[in-house]
Amino acid sequence: MSTLEDDIRDALRDEATRLRGVRPLRLQPAGPVGRQALPGRRQALPGRRQALPGRRQALPGRRRARWLRTWMPPLTAAAMVVALAISLVTAKSIRGEGGAPAVSPALGRYGIPRFYVTLPAPGLSGQPMRSLVVGDTFTGAKVATVAAPKGTQFTGVSAAGDGRTFVVEAMPAPRSAVPAVSAVRQGIHGPLTWYLLRIAPGTRAPARLTRVPISDRAQASPATGIWGFALSGSGRQLAVGLGTGGFNGPLALRVYSVATGQVTGSWPAAAGSLTAGLSGLTWVNGDSAVGFGASQPGSRPVSGVLGILFARVLDLRARGGDLLKDSRVAWSLEAPGPHGTWSYVGPLLGCGFPYLTPTASAVVCVATSWTNPPGGMAATTHWAAFPAAVPAQGRVTCRITFSVPGQSKAVAVPQIYWMSPSGDTLVSSDGATSRIGIVRHGTFTPLPVDGANPADGDLAL
């Protein structure tokens, strides 16, 4: 429901985005600096404007016609050049610059976003996720609950990392009880819809959901699965990993404009070229490149299944239309030979896909291993970081162990939800319970975040 206040808020934010930058600050030498000089500079402009009409009034009759004949051709040419420049700016704007308005980010300790969005897990009942919850990362306070638009359920969420801007994925609510996130991953969803979620705590509309007008046939096919998606740091672009035909089927990375819903780039990968889907999507170097994890067949298996595990960076300026040719390897790992003793492979066993840090300088990952002592389970979760330049110098950055009495099987997969630019601070789940915490300097500090069950729910911040 839209109120006048909401419309004013949206209009002001749109208008504010007209200004994309400011000129550099010019500090004058200390002392009696020209405070009077500045108003003078501003007043000089109206003066110049005033002079022009005066000159035009002094050109009556034939002189005016001659003036027009002399100056009309060059003025027309100049006007055409200006018009062309404006149209180019407009085209650029349509292609990807518009979209979510920039508001001041809401960040807390270590630059961690102040607000998170979670899709509460429906649990094993597989009830559809009909609402999302916005909460305060550091206090645990619930900021808002947003219901899914009629006939749909939420299936995933991604954050711009500013604590304000999120994109939510939705699909038609199922007739049968199927956990939604799993359904999407398996490629049995209906047509997807996407929504931009803006957070403005303390206002009458603390969370506003607006439709992102993506209408892409590639997403409408029942055979298509979404491997993952990531909203760019500016909130203006959405990268989506699409696949058909399971792990070995053809894949594509597509980037959409959040403002217009248009596909701004598509990079397919041929069937069989990647062996384990496409995941771990992150934006690196601002809005200019997308990092992703994947694997290729290799001579030696990693973890008994994979060949070469790698993280690649796709520069969005590349327009070749081939995911592997257009991206470069930022980090890779091939299993050692039968007698290899790479110490860092240990913690990587069971790791999901590697996540490139926003500066593409390192890769981080998390894995949990389980043992079965009598009466329950014991788990150890490792977080590991690998410098992109020297993968062999990877190290475990944090390790926690805990026992889970009365539980006989693992129910959670650890996830990394946020990382600092260098990757030295993470927000992650612990892999054994629904706890979410800060991983930093070798310690795991729980946050009062209402964690989703990572098997079915989703969370972003």
Add this chain to the structure above:
Amino acid sequence: MAARSLNYVDQVDTDDPAAAAMAAGRTAERHVTALYEAHALSLARLALLVLGDPAAAEDVVQDAFLGLYRRWDRLSAPAAALPYLRASVLNGCRDAMRRRSRPGIVTEEQPLESAEAAVLHTEEHRAILAAVRRLPARQREAVVLRYYLDMTEEQAAKAMRVSRGTVKSATSRAIAKVGQMLKEGS
């Protein structure tokens, strides 16, 4: 980043007043530059919404930072810098609007909407912005602080240096007026 750099203290030779003054100047420059990098764009956007003119908005922000630089040694605490800048930008906007309306000075033409802005703005947003621009200065400030910066009434009152009640009444009058203008326009 900006907050971290605010903790930086120069090594100053306290026996030499000239060296101390130069070091203080360097410190102020570093702090103000860091603040500019962190907040200039959002403050310029605030000024743009109040003034409607990007160039004038940038001028106001430059003035505000220059003012902060000159008064750095009189600032009670580094944390006071941002509230000072915000209030300073709003003051600057009021001055700019007063200059515009002063007789004898040619009023700048209302800046034309760029092609880029035309794409971003829907018809409805255009009408709303036009209505907001026609509001009296205080009401416009209240609307921008409350709905663009998401400030509470208390925060807006602090920034505008008025009472909370003033912000409340200015905002509700502004909303009513905008609604009325939109109704008349449709």
